[in-house]
Amino acid sequence: MSRVVTTYHLRIAQEKRALIVTAATALFLELGYDRTSLARIAERSGVSRATLFKQFPNKAALFDAIVTESWSTADEEDPPPAGNIVDGLSTIGRRYAELLSQPRMTDLFRIVIAELPRFPELADAQFSRGKMPYFESVRGYLLAEHEAGTVRVEDVDLAATQFLGMISNYVFWPTLLVPGWEVSTDRVAQVVDEAVRTTTARYAATGPEPSTND
Numbered sequence: 251m252s253r254v255v256t257t258y259h260l261r262i263a264q265e266k267r268a269l270i271v272t273a274a275t276a277l278f279l280e281l282g283y284d285r286t287s288l289a290r291i292a293e294r295s296g297v298s299r300a301t302l303f304k305q306f307p308n309k310a311a312l313f314d315a316i317v318t319e320s321w322s323t324a325d326e327e328d329p330p331p332a333g334n335i336v337d338g339l340s341t342i343g344r345r346y347a348e349l350l351s352q353p354r355m356t357d358l359f360r361i362v363i364a365e366l367p368r369f370p371e372l373a374d375a376q377f378s379r380g381k382m383p384y385f386e387s388v389r390g391y392l393l394a395e396h397e398a399g400t401v402r403v404e405d406v407d408l409a410a411t412q413f414l415g416m417i418s419n420y421v422f423w424p425t426l427l428v429p430g431w432e433v434s435t436d437r438v439a440q441v442v443d444e445a446v447r448t449t450t451a452r453y454a455a456t457g458p459e460p461s462t463n464d
Contacts, residue, residue, distance in 0.1 A: 269295040274312050283365045320358045321380035329391035332398040343442035350422040401453040416445035
């Protein structure tokens with residue numbers, strides 16, 4: 251019985267957490283980070299102030315949660331195993347495009363951009379807790395492929411940046427600037443495929459290692 255009760259309480263806590271994060275995101279967009287109080291967030295989310303403060307003692311902690319959840323994938327997939335660069339990059343590319351296509355990601359960037367002059371710590375949170383951990387997972391995959399001999403990448407940071415940039419520059423960034431920008435599923439697949447082709451053509455290991463005497 252106690253296990254059932256514990257599971258029930260955990261589910262309720264998770265549901266309330268989701269309500270709080272959703273309400274906070276909406277209010278940050280509507281009113282701005284500075285003008286949004288925790289009391290207002292509690293009211294919008296329909297939870298008590300005590301419940302909100304128990305999970306998030308301040309707005310910074312709440313914003314960190316928004317960043318973390320925005321950058322997390324649906325089931326926390328690990329990078330694909332090394333050995334097939336085309337399949338691996340295709341998997342990563344599809345995941346990245348899907349992540350960027352979520353409305354919560356656009357909302358997150360709009361909050362950060364709007365509040366950057368007064369609250370640079372929000373941008374730091376977005377970078378250190380969101381984008382950087384995701385980038386490191388892609389970097390780690392390319393490094394594993396390099397060590398497996400399927401690619402030759404001297405600058406793994408640059409290679410990861412180039413690959414992700416080819417996708418985000420078409421799928422995501424225009425949504426912040428162009429009203430009504432939408433990318434069809436077929437077009438997203440094409441964008442990912444071209445990014446994979448370009449990266450593979452540049453880095454795939456084909457033939458013997460170049461001689462250092464040449």
